[in-house]
Amino acid sequence: MLGTPRLAIALGACLVAVAAQARAEAPDVARCAVRVVLALPQEGGVAPELAPLNARLTRPPFLHWKTFRQLSQEEHTLKPGESADYKLPSGRDGKLVYAEHATLAGGRHVVRGSFRVEGGKSSARTMFALDEGGSLLIAGHRYDDGILIYALSCTAH
Amino acid sequence: MGKREDMERLHRLHDGELDAEARAAVEAGLSDDDRARLAAMDELGAALRHTASAEADGFDVADAVMAAIGKQATAPLPAPTPITSARRWRARAIWASTAATLAAAAAAALFLVTRPAIPPHGDACSIESLEVSGEQATVLDLTDAHGHDTGTVVWLDEED
Numbered sequence: 001m002l003g004t005p006r007l008a009i010a011l012g013a014c015l016v017a018v019a020a021q022a023r024a025e026a027p028d029v030a031r032c033a034v035r036v037v038l039a040l041p042q043e044g045g046v047a048p049e050l051a052p053l054n055a056r057l058t059r060p061p062f063l064h065w066k067t068f069r070q071l072s073q074e075e076h077t078l079k080p081g082e083s084a085d086y087k088l089p090s091g092r093d094g095k096l097v098y099a100e101h102a103t104l105a106g107g108r109h110v111v112r113g114s115f116r117v118e119g120g121k122s123s124a125r126t127m128f129a130l131d132e133g134g135s136l137l138i139a140g141h142r143y144d145d146g147i148l149i150y151a152l153s154c155t156a157h
Numbered sequence: 158m159g160k161r162e163d164m165e166r167l168h169r170l171h172d173g174e175l176d177a178e179a180r181a182a183v184e185a186g187l188s189d190d191d192r193a194r195l196a197a198m199d200e201l202g203a204a205l206r207h208t209a210s211a212e213a214d215g216f217d218v219a220d221a222v223m224a225a226i227g228k229q230a231t232a233p234l235p236a237p238t239p240i241t242s243a244r245r246w247r248a249r250a251i252w253a254s255t256a257a258t259l260a261a262a263a264a265a266a267l268f269l270v271t272r273p274a275i276p277p278h279g280d281a282c283s284i285e286s287l288e289v290s291g292e293q294a295t296v297l298d299l300t301d302a303h304g305h306d307t308g309t310v311v312w313l314d315e316e317d
Contacts, residue, residue, distance in 0.1 A: 056280075056308055061297060081192075112285075117313075122291030126284060126311050134280040140313035 030098045030111055032154040033075040034086055039065035039139070040146040049073075053151055056137060065146065090143045092119030094150065101156035102129070111154040117141070132156060163191075171195055282309040292316055 037050060037057070044067030046054050057068050076084035078098040086094035099112040109132040116125040117138070130136050132155050139149040169175050170183050187195075284296045293314045299307045 059307070060299065061310055061312065081195075110281075110283075120291070122313075122315055123289070124292060124294055124311075124313055125288040126294075127286045128282055128284055128309075130282040131280060134282060134308070136282045136309055136311070138311040138313065141315065 028101060028156065029077055029079055030101060030113075030154045030156040031075060031077050032084065032096055032098055032111075032113070032152070033073060034084075034094060034096060034115075035073045035151040036071040036086075036089060037149040037151060038067075038069045038071050038089075038144060038146050039149055040067040040069070040144075041065055042067055044068075053135060053137075056135065057149075062139075062149075067146075068149075071148075088117065088119070088148070088150070090119065090141050090148060092117050092141070096152065098154065101132075109156065111156055113154065115150070115152055117150065128152075130154060167191055167195065280308040281306045284309060284311065287311070289313075 035050070035053070037053070039057070039062060041064060046057055046068045047070050049070045050057065050068055053068075056062075057065075062068075071089050074084070074086060076096070078084060078096075080098060080100050083095050083097040086096070088094050095116045097114045097116075099114070102110050102112060104110060110129045111132055112127075112129045114125055114127040115136075115138065116123065118124070124138075126136075126138060128136055130152070134153065136152045137149055138152070139147060141148045166175070166179075166183050170180060175183060282298075284298075287294050287296065293316065295312045295314070297310045297312065299310065301307050
């Protein structure tokens, strides 16, 4: 029965491949974070806890702002379709919805979802497809002599 | 059936592309997660249908941002001016706002966004749509001198 071990090896290899593929496509649960950053025009630098965003905050369109403070950071683990609510310092409410994780051609992993900010007379909902680990910055709301920057990021593992 | 096929069927179910028999079969096998995904698709789809966003390919961000700067010129806060002079930052602008801004956008021959292509890599983010009320929004997709994606910023500008 010379063929039996080979068959078993082949089947095993197939199972490993299928498992690896399933693992690659499995990360349905996402860990999403929203940082709230206050940007002020006076000199002061980027707060240490904002180091991951330093490169983003020190180039356009933020060059006129010289101080960046992190007001809050919240992380939530979300399943597809779930949302997380955020109380924002401006009195607005934020809602992050995680829609899905997708693997694109070339192996890129993206997360799709939406972020709604509302309060007062205004609201904005942004629907995005964001590279896993990347950050989407939503900025411009005025607060405390500066502006707020909402930094969104998600990883699906 | 693989997960990719499951997702494909779910999308086709959501989009009404399945015949009655296939629809019944897929619906019978829906898990809680699948239903949550369908709900999310509904939300995103509804927002897309009502989206108030527009895009101009090749649109110089300077024009879009200058409009925002002009709006902020009387305000005490500084404006996001650097993009206007840093020409090495290619940007695509999506301009969305209330009806008045949409009218201006239409006049500028912008066209509706459905689902723009996702940038190739890095800190890439594709804004699939924007829905705004009481403020204006400008989407800046930024790249460096080498054409590498350096991220996306959605700039919100409250209307007075």
